[in-house]
Amino acid sequence: MQRELEIILTRQLASYLATPAFIVDPEGNLLFYNDPAETLLGHRFDETGEMLAREWSTLFSPTDANGAPLPPDELPLLIALRTRHPSHREFWITGLDGARRHLVVTALPLVGQAGRVLGAMALFWEGEAQ
């Protein structure tokens, strides 16, 4: 299936960024994450490939600062998709390499011409260790 041009260009931009980036489609399904994100998520994109929203949103076992699991609809990417507004928060994940990491995430919706919702992109950083 042909991707929307804006999504193609977003992936190409992400592939050049030193900042970890994660891109999802309008349903929240994972389309791409870049090399810097691989370090934090603990797995290469070439190995995981595209994933359904319900898969990636639980795969990394996101929790809040107190260790309580975060439901998928409280993750910034899915909030940005749902509200069509940027979303920002900090949380903790367990990478596929087993390492626990503190992430600071900003997600923004990708809206094309005529209001077409194309997906969302998250940029994230590693926060202070817990």
Add this chain to the structure above:
Amino acid sequence: MKVALWGTRGSLPTPGPETARYGGNTVAVEVRADDNSVLVLDAGTGIRNLGRTIPGTTRRVDVLLSHLHMDHIQGLGFFAPLYVPDMEVHIWGPPSPAESLRSRLGRYMSPPLFPVRLRDLPCRLTVHEVPVGDVRIGPFTVDASLVCHPGPTVGYRITAGGRALTYLPDHEPALGVRGPLLRDGWTSGGSLAEDTDLLIHDGQYTDAQYEERVGWGHSTFDRAVEFARITRARKLVVFHHDPDHDDVTLARLMNELVARSRPSMPVSAGREGEVFTL
């Protein structure tokens, strides 16, 4: 479906004996169905000669603009059907989030750049912002998609009688791509060109030129062949020739391209006056 090239040059008209073979007019392509319905792709300076061949009995012409850079609209004011009362002229082009197509076209078709305003044309003019997806125009099915080029730009796939033409005159599918072009829907314009019978594709630059012009919205010869290969196009016409490529240079570059890339489909440089029957 017949496809005629009336203008093959990119960026700037380059008339003169040194460009007589491939042509000096900027881009304009005629697509004619078996029932004589006419589509015109882009309105570069080649559209002037094209317009003079449209019979007075024709009642409707559709002009499909890929984008509004000057080399694609410069001939519009000299397109004869615009001055025929009762002629139905439909102009289609890419939408913009900021301004309507009619308003953007009006910037050129108004003083001081041009003496005749769009609203003063005697024809029955309708301006359409081309929808994403299919639209039916007479016997043609026209599919438009945004493609990689600065500013709102679309490519077209035109189907009639079971044959497909893909028109991507200004296209940089390799922007930001470090290795081979990506597959599985990740290359701009890919769905428009998939299994097409004739692919008219940007091939303005040599590799050396491209290194200085990344992001300007154009392809190299080799990327055009690679794009044709991954989309399984059956024939490639390299198009939008650089003003610096005279006939001798262009012929040499094409020979080198074919020797180097060994394309799996016929490849040629578009020549003004050339006609393809699909």
